[in-house]
Amino acid sequence: MSQDITHDEVAHDHHDHDHKPKGFVKRWLMTTNHKDIGTLYLVFALAMFMVGGAMAMIIRLELFQPGLQFVEPAFFNQMTTMHALVMIFGAVMPAFVGLANWMIPMMIGAPDMALPRMNNWSFWILPFAFTMLLATLFMPGGAPAGGWTMYPPLVLQGGHNVGFLVFAVHMMGISSIMGAINVIATIMNMRAPNLGYLNMPLFVWTWLITAFLLIAVMPVLAGAVTMILTDRYFDTSFFNAAGGGDPVLFQHIFWFFGHPEVYIMILPAFGIISEIIPTFARKPLFGYVSMVYATAAIAFLSFIVWAHHMFSVGMPLGGSLYFMYATMMIAVPTGVKIFNWVGTMWRGSMTFETPMLFSLAFVVLFTIGGFSGVMMALAPVDLQYHDTYFIVAHFHYVLVTGAVYAIIAGAYYWLPKWSGHMYNERLGKIHFWWSTISVNVLFFPQHFLGLAGMPRRIPDYSTQFAEFNMMSSIGGFAFGLAQVLFVYIVWKTVRGGEKATAQVWEGAKGLEWTVPSPAPHHTFSEFGPVDLSKLANGEKFSILSDIDEKDDKQK
Amino acid sequence: MQQNKQNRQKDNRKVLKLGIAGSLLMVGFGFALVPLYDIICDITGLNGKTGVLATSEVKEQAIDHTVTVQFDGTVNSDLPWSLKPQVFSMEVVPGKLYSTEYIAKNIAQIDVTGQAVPSVAPNEASIYFSKTECFCFTEQLLTSGEEKNMPVTFIVSPDIPKDINVLTLSYTFFNKSRLTAAQQAAAAEAHEKI
Numbered sequence: 001m002s003q004d005i006t007h008d009e010v011a012h013d014h015h016d017h018d019h020k021p022k023g024f025v026k027r028w029l030m031t032t033n034h035k036d037i038g039t040l041y042l043v044f045a046l047a048m049f050m051v052g053g054a055m056a057m058i059i060r061l062e063l064f065q066p067g068l069q070f071v072e073p074a075f076f077n078q079m080t081t082m083h084a085l086v087m088i089f090g091a092v093m094p095a096f097v098g099l100a101n102w103m104i105p106m107m108i109g110a111p112d113m114a115l116p117r118m119n120n121w122s123f124w125i126l127p128f129a130f131t132m133l134l135a136t137l138f139m140p141g142g143a144p145a146g147g148w149t150m151y152p153p154l155v156l157q158g159g160h161n162v163g164f165l166v167f168a169v170h171m172m173g174i175s176s177i178m179g180a181i182n183v184i185a186t187i188m189n190m191r192a193p194n195l196g197y198l199n200m201p202l203f204v205w206t207w208l209i210t211a212f213l214l215i216a217v218m219p220v221l222a223g224a225v226t227m228i229l230t231d232r233y234f235d236t237s238f239f240n241a242a243g244g245g246d247p248v249l250f251q252h253i254f255w256f257f258g259h260p261e262v263y264i265m266i267l268p269a270f271g272i273i274s275e276i277i278p279t280f281a282r283k284p285l286f287g288y289v290s291m292v293y294a295t296a297a298i299a300f301l302s303f304i305v306w307a308h309h310m311f312s313v314g315m316p317l318g319g320s321l322y323f324m325y326a327t328m329m330i331a332v333p334t335g336v337k338i339f340n341w342v343g344t345m346w347r348g349s350m351t352f353e354t355p356m357l358f359s360l361a362f363v364v365l366f367t368i369g370g371f372s373g374v375m376m377a378l379a380p381v382d383l384q385y386h387d388t389y390f391i392v393a394h395f396h397y398v399l400v401t402g403a404v405y406a407i408i409a410g411a412y413y414w415l416p417k418w419s420g421h422m423y424n425e426r427l428g429k430i431h432f433w434w435s436t437i438s439v440n441v442l443f444f445p446q447h448f449l450g451l452a453g454m455p456r457r458i459p460d461y462s463t464q465f466a467e468f469n470m471m472s473s474i475g476g477f478a479f480g481l482a483q484v485l486f487v488y489i490v491w492k493t494v495r496g497g498e499k500a501t502a503q504v505w506e507g508a509k510g511l512e513w514t515v516p517s518p519a520p521h522h523t524f525s526e527f528g529p530v531d532l533s534k535l536a537n538g539e540k541f542s543i544l545s546d547i548d549e550k551d552d553k554q555k
Numbered sequence: 556m557q558q559n560k561q562n563r564q565k566d567n568r569k570v571l572k573l574g575i576a577g578s579l580l581m582v583g584f585g586f587a588l589v590p591l592y593d594i595i596c597d598i599t600g601l602n603g604k605t606g607v608l609a610t611s612e613v614k615e616q617a618i619d620h621t622v623t624v625q626f627d628g629t630v631n632s633d634l635p636w637s638l639k640p641q642v643f644s645m646e647v648v649p650g651k652l653y654s655t656e657y658i659a660k661n662i663a664q665i666d667v668t669g670q671a672v673p674s675v676a677p678n679e680a681s682i683y684f685s686k687t688e689c690f691c692f693t694e695q696l697l698t699s700g701e702e703k704n705m706p707v708t709f710i711v712s713p714d715i716p717k718d719i720n721v722l723t724l725s726y727t728f729f730n731k732s733r734l735t736a737a738q739q740a741a742a743a744e745a746h747e748k749i
Binding site (some may be wrong): 188190216238244249252315 | 676727
């Protein structure tokens with residue numbers, strides 16, 4: 001999509017430093033520019049969002065009515081598994097890395113990411129990883145069908161797709177870890193010299209913490225899938241009961257990764273929302289420091305609650321009580337965040353452009369997902385909810401109306417900065433209302449299905465679930481169609497439209513709004529102090545940044 | 556300015572090295588969870604593996620509560636056998652020795668060697684349950700169509716918490732000939748602990 005920007009914009013560009021490499025290979029395959037790599041990540045994520053979405057459509061189509069209509073149960077299982085893997089590792093995570101690539105250097109006054117060549121590598125691993133993963137769909141025996149959680153012994157019974165799955169996960173892990181190291185190096189070393197940690201926009205803060213989570217848990221997943229691989233092909237018995245192993249061990253290792261992983265997918269979303277709400281409420285973010293601490297607290301808690309995914313597996317009473325209370329504790333820092341967003345809007349002069357609408361929907365709908373999360377944290381009642389559609393409803397509320405809504409909000413918010421054009425506000429609003437109504441029709445009835453006992457990951461169901469499933473499927477098709485509109489809006493905006501100003505939004509604060517729109521190929525090339533008054537938290541914490549500066553001088 | 560840039564490059568490389576070291580450390584941590592889990596399970600009985608082989612020391616002491624032991628047996632899908640306990644449950648006094656039998660039958664046309672893996676639920680009861688004699692200690696060969704009674708002698712420790720009134724002893728038989736040499740070695744090692 002950004003190819004067209006080059007053709008359109010090169011003629012208008014008067015920036016001396018704006019020499020983009022010529023030719024497709026040099027510009028995209030060999031790029032080390034954080035903006036180009038950010039674009040690649042975002043385009044890749046959008047493509048994967050559509051692939052994963054198509055799989056979701058097949059799932060909802062089969063579940064439209066009870067009985068088996070369209071696909072074989074084995075293929076249905078492949079769809080549920082691949083939908084999750086593609087959406088988590090292909091859509092949500094790369095989209096956040098893309099946003100980090102585009103925005104973090106511009107937000108902290110850095111000329112580029114700290115390790116640009118590694119940045120190129122960490123992106124270009126991804127298409128290969130997903131080619132490998134998606135290729136299993138066309139192999140004899142089909143794609144992995146044992147669920148994205150890859151529990152043994154089921155995952156080992158699925159033929160040779162296990163090997164492809166494991167190596168694809170390895171590559172995604174390597175890509176994520178390299179991206180995380182890059183983010184940490186950029187934030188720690190590349191900030192403008194007068195920009196202290198507490199001057200940083202919240203998006204930068206949440207990404208810094210996310211990056212640490214990634215480094216801590218992606219290697220653990222790599223270890224777990226390696227054990228799967230050796231159990232399958234090299235006769236080890238990590239999870240094989242006949243050989244003295246224990247399949248439950250996998251669940252512990254997996255969820256030690258898996259729980260921090262869900263925060264990896266939501267913390268950057270918190271950051272995006274914390275950028276957008278102050279802009280359209282025209283007030284600084286309420287409780288900036290408490291937001292930083294709340295993010296760190298959520299990240300810490302994520303490591304000590306993993307077994308709440310395993311209440312039904314069985315554990316001593318003390319274990320159940322511990323994991324129950326620890327999990328419920330996460331509601332405290334999350335509540336701080338929700339409170340601060342509401343506090344930011346309180347008595348603000350709000351306007352409701354598309355990014356703000358998506359952010360408001362995020363606050364409301366993510367909170368619904370949070371509430372069902374607190375319900376599931378209760379060990380005794382979780383036995384009823386476990387592996388039902390209640391769980392499906394919960395994690396889609398936090399991931400679709402949470403993570404995906406934040407990504408869409410961020411895309412609308414920063415698209416004028418990336419492309420130099422305003423998107424069509426009218427179409428944006430249609431996209432918002434269409435999505436928000438349909439997404440609730442899609443996922444809200446699933447709560448009731450789950451409470452009534454409909455298990456997840458099944459292609460057929462008992463007839464008493466028919467009405468809610470039909471409702472959910474209709475919502476699903478409508479939501480899917482709305483995202484095609486989103487792709488159209490993005491495409492139109494990149495192609496042309498009303499010219500965006502540098503500031504773009506009246507109430508926007510932050511260094512990214514001080515550079516022209518579209519952002520030139522190189523920004524902040526002269527490493528030096530920035531105007532802190534342009535930052536939302538620049539002046540408030542300037543004393544702290546003075547201390548930082550003195551520290552730097554002492555070095 | 557040039558000085559600055561070199562310093563930053565040095566710092567970036569430092570972060571890169573620390574990041575890679577941290578990642579490798581966490582891979583190690585993932586693998587360290589395997590023995591760590593075994594240790595935690597030995598202490599807590601979390602995975603339902605039964606206690607170490609008990610000597611037949613029977614403590615004659617007054618026990619004021621009994622425990623119901625339920626018996627369960629299944630075969631892995633790779634094994635063409637049937638398995639069922641002779642009795643489905645027993646009322647036992649902790650501290651006393653009891654015996655029962657499982658009946659296994661080979662329903663295949665060929666001879667098959669199987670090996671049983673025991674498990675106790677609830678998990679926290681497993682460390683109070685030990686067997687003095689069990690068909691699960693050795694591999695079992697059944698010729699085609701053969702039916703065999705397999706004895707197990709067990710003792711429930713008098714230290715078992717009062718709130719555990721019912722426990723289940725479950726066996727799963729695996730097809731030993733389907734295991735590779737490496738898996739058999741791992742199984743043998745694991746069975747020494749049972």
